[in-house]
Amino acid sequence: MELDNLYQEVILDHYKRPQNKKLLPTYDAQVHHVNPSCGDEIDLNLTIADGVVSNISWDGVGCSISQASVSILSDLLIGKPITQAYSIFDQFVALMQSKGAVVGDEEVLEDAIALAGVSKYPARIKCALLGWMAFKDASVQAQAKSELE
Amino acid sequence: MTFDPLAIRKDFPIFDRTIRDGKRLVYLDSGATSQKPYAVIKAESDFYSQHNAAAHRGAHQLAEEATEAIESARTIVADFLGGESDEIVFTKSSTEALNLLAYSIGHAPVGNLFHLKAGDEIVVSEMEHHANLIPWQELAKRSGAVLKWFEVDPDGRLDISDISKVITARTKVVALTHQSNVLGTINPLTELVKRTHEVGAIFILDACQSVPHMPVNVKELDIDFLAFSGHKTVGPTGVGVLWGRSNLLAQLPPFLFGGSMIESVTMTDATWAPAPRKFEPGVPNMAQIVGLGAALNYLSSIGMADIYSHEKDLTEYAIAKLQEIAELKIVGPTDMFLRGGAVSFTLGQIHPHDLGQFLDNSGIAVRTGHHCAWPLTRKMGVASTTRASFYLYNTTEDIDALVTGVKDAQKYFG
Numbered sequence: 001m002e003l004d005n006l007y008q009e010v011i012l013d014h015y016k017r018p019q020n021k022k023l024l025p026t027y028d029a030q031v032h033h034v035n036p037s038c039g040d041e042i043d044l045n046l047t048i049a050d051g052v053v054s055n056i057s058w059d060g061v062g063c064s065i066s067q068a069s070v071s072i073l074s075d076l077l078i079g080k081p082i083t084q085a086y087s088i089f090d091q092f093v094a095l096m097q098s099k100g101a102v103v104g105d106e107e108v109l110e111d112a113i114a115l116a117g118v119s120k121y122p123a124r125i126k127c128a129l130l131g132w133m134a135f136k137d138a139s140v141q142a143q144a145k146s147e148l149e
Numbered sequence: 150m151t152f153d154p155l156a157i158r159k160d161f162p163i164f165d166r167t168i169r170d171g172k173r174l175v176y177l178d179s180g181a182t183s184q185k186p187y188a189v190i191k192a193e194s195d196f197y198s199q200h201n202a203a204a205h206r207g208a209h210q211l212a213e214e215a216t217e218a219i220e221s222a223r224t225i226v227a228d229f230l231g232g233e234s235d236e237i238v239f240t241k242s243s244t245e246a247l248n249l250l251a252y253s254i255g256h257a258p259v260g261n262l263f264h265l266k267a268g269d270e271i272v273v274s275e276m277e278h279h280a281n282l283i284p285w286q287e288l289a290k291r292s293g294a295v296l297k298w299f300e301v302d303p304d305g306r307l308d309i310s311d312i313s314k315v316i317t318a319r320t321k322v323v324a325l326t327h328q329s330n331v332l333g334t335i336n337p338l339t340e341l342v343k344r345t346h347e348v349g350a351i352f353i354l355d356a357c358q359s360v361p362h363m364p365v366n367v368k369e370l371d372i373d374f375l376a377f378s379g380h381k382t383v384g385p386t387g388v389g390v391l392w393g394r395s396n397l398l399a400q401l402p403p404f405l406f407g408g409s410m411i412e413s414v415t416m417t418d419a420t421w422a423p424a425p426r427k428f429e430p431g432v433p434n435m436a437q438i439v440g441l442g443a444a445l446n447y448l449s450s451i452g453m454a455d456i457y458s459h460e461k462d463l464t465e466y467a468i469a470k471l472q473e474i475a476e477l478k479i480v481g482p483t484d485m486f487l488r489g490g491a492v493s494f495t496l497g498q499i500h501p502h503d504l505g506q507f508l509d510n511s512g513i514a515v516r517t518g519h520h521c522a523w524p525l526t527r528k529m530g531v532a533s534t535t536r537a538s539f540y541l542y543n544t545t546e547d548i549d550a551l552v553t554g555v556k557d558a559q560k561y562f563g
Contacts, residue, residue, distance in 0.1 A: 037518060038502055038517065063500035063502035
């Protein structure tokens, strides 16, 4: 079925068994993002230690795409140097905005490659990006905070 | 003549196309916007190809024809609502019509009957669409007036048990929806309008979800203002209607200023043309106004009472069938008393966005989300819902397709 390109097993697995979906009490930055068109919400806590994403925890309500996407993000980016995390971020955003024209590098994106089908459904791209935009926002805040300290 | 939705569907060209690789279009999103019959598409096209010129201006035949075309449409709208032609103001949308009221009331000077002062009260409800909530929130902030509201009970009905405490001697404006775009609830206007007038306030009706679907007569309802949108009444986008009692429109200050809304202009001052022209600056959305006239003629030729009756039958059928589905919970009234054809529901843990996507894959178009009524969905205790809304071209087969689709989605995401 055509829909299976969108709802890959990996996505449904992450949706049913989300990773890191429990807000940790300690963090460098905490953000709250919403998708005003559908009401999806996410809270995301981020810790960056010595230039490395040491922790991402989150909580939220939303569709399978938005929830799976942030679960995948947390798995993928924890432990990565922030510069590498940004590179992955850029590749993921490019994939989402490609309207299906970009295949994506599985070596880099790992499970996030499963979200490639979303790029063919314009209304769902925002769902897939909700957690990623929250991560970007939190990372900017966390780094600004560490520069102050 | 018996009501035949399949024959009606033949009047709407969009049903000739297919969706997602050859599937029949099951359009259950008329609450968001309705589809358009040939008569409307042709009227709009004919205006451009045969009569286009700036209405109310110019000394030539085309200008005459354009003026005649939009003034005829004004009469059609007036007759449709049971009002007078000079009580019909064309706007670009119902959202603009409601903003017009909020802005103009907010600019009424001391001594004007619409003047608002700090401590005056504006009454809305928890079931308002954002378009009939935010303009009043903002007006309250600008004027120092107090925003009050009727609450919604767990069944999705307006709680008017404390009507005399909500609408008080300080109330100046009561702005309520006729039918909730989320719940399908039709509000009991008689008592609300009566109380509003007892305290000397004006009653504004957001009729976006009622005028397209049932007979609405402004005189019988005894209301003061009404707004509805063209595109939900099988008409074009880009045109809305504000109806107001002529004595009230005469006293209401204008909203937008410019050409053709004036009586006289000097370098320092201007006076206004009589309503409705006072509220229609600039060259109007002529083709859309003409299209709206054709839309209302089309609906009248079928009969609003029959359309309402058809939708009631569909809604009753849909509620019964949907309630048989495990984990499906209808958000809104489940009986047919004062109940229109919008049915919102949740489906266990399956998110509406996923359900909507799944249904779309079968050619079924529904709306998902908070439906521009976020305070209401919060009050009902849900993050978002899936909404099926019905119109004259829908059939019980459409609802059967929805029910099958929902059950299949449960297997898919289960």
